Amino acid sequence: MSRTPFNIALTGLTLTAALCVRPAWxxxxxxxxxxxxxxxxxxxxxxxxxxxxxxxxxxxVDELLDVAVATLSTAPQPLSGGTAVLSYAVTNSGNGSEAYTLAVDPAVAGNPFTATIQAIVADSNGNGTYDAGVDAVLATGASTPALAADAALRVFVLVGLPAGAADAAISQVRLTATAETGSGTPGTTFAGAGDGGVDAVVGASTARSATLAAVIARLGAVGLTKSAVIADPFGGSRPVPGALVTYSLVTRISGSGSAEGVTVSDGIPAGTTYQAGTLKLDGAALSDAADADAGTAAASGVAVALGTLAAGSPDRTISFTVKIN
Structure with missing residues (x-):
């Protein structure tokens, strides 16, 4: 039967048992x-x-055009600032060799956000895991290789998180596979288009099948609270010249995800002077110099790099002292 050439780079892609997700009759x-x-x-x-x-x-015997698409990502996949990988199986449930055109739709009705589609990928080495640079990227609108009857191809859809998504929101992504030979109501016939020149007849699936997989936004939000304790030269707590003011900056992570590259900085207030060697993180001293530890301090201000703060991690407290001039 006539086939549209599969013009996508599929290095090492062979339709053997290695690509069969699971057998179908x-x-x-x-x-x-x-x-x-x-x-x-x-x-x-x-x-x-x-x-x-x-x-x-x-x-x-005519060729029966049938297909079944199933999600292999049975639980919503976490998605934060990187990429989530959704897995699907496309199974040729007809009785002849057939290729399938794939379409991905992230704008499913009811979704609180629309995921960004980054790529559609075939599991080239059949190991069930997305391997960047190994698995073959399918061009938009292109077809899969021809699958023998019973063969199943694992397909990965790579998605990203759009701006404005809310923490813990769940959105679905639909993958649709359509027989390259044609689709339609069951019984629709494509004369001479089947294997060996027989007719191709649309089966019960309409030669088109779709399913949904989901992603869940995992985001973290950073809260920052500042307080001050004053010790004046007379044993009291009045903000008079010569008094020492110790500032505490408490950083707290909320949400179900993480915040990356967190850095806290604070300027030295006008009318005060930073007291060298007073910068601390969670009670442990930091050097003022830009060196191997997380903090730096100078007459203009302080900065502490906290890195990644994951959901549920403890609060981090930064402190430093200035003197009122």
């Missing part, structure tokens, strides 16, 4: 198979018996 006898038989009649006439055969009746 194809719809009966293979397309193009010749079924033929001859009837026999035996009888008696007078003293003798006789046997005769009918003419031979032959037919070639």
């Amino acid at each position: 194809a719809a009966g006898v293979a397309a193009g198979t010749v079924i033929e038989n001859v009837a026999t009649a035996t009888y008696s006439s007078g003293a003798g018996t006789a046997s005769i055969q009918s003419n031979r009746v032959s037919l070639r």
Whole structure:
């Protein structure tokens, strides 16, 4: 049967058992198979018996166009600032070789956000895991390789998180596979388009199948609270010249995800002087110089790099002292 060339770079992609996600039973006898038989009649006439055969009746089995798409990502996949990988299986449930056009739709009705589609990828090495630079990226609107009857191809859809998504919001992504030969109501026939030139007939699936997989936004929000404790030269807590003011900056993470590259900085207030060597993180001293530890301090201000703060991590407290001039 005539096929559209698969013009996507699929280095090392072969449709062997390595690419079969799980077996499926194809719809009966293979397309193009010749079924033929001859009837026999035996009888008696007078003293003798006789046997005769009918003419031979032959037919070639048409190709049935069927497909099934299933999600392999049975739980919502976490998505924060990077990429989530959704897994699907596209199974040729017809009785002949067939390629399928894939379409991805992240704008499913009811979604609180629309995920960004980064790529559609075939599991080239059949290991069930997305391998960047190894698995073949499918161009938009292109077809899969031709799948033999019963064969299943694992497909990965790579998605990103759009701006404005709320923490813990769940959105779905639909993958649709359509037989390259054609689709339509069951029984629709494409003359001569099946394997070996037989007709191709649309099966019960309409030669089109779709399913949904989901992502869940995992975001973290940073809260920052500042307080001050004053110690004046007279043993009190009045903000008079010569008094020491110790500032505390408490950083707290909320939400179900993480915040990356968190850095807290604070300027030295006008009318005060930073007291060298007073910068601390969670009570541990930091050097003022830009060196191996997380903090720096100078006459203009302080800065502490906290890195990644994950959901549920403890508060981080930064403190430093200035003197009122």
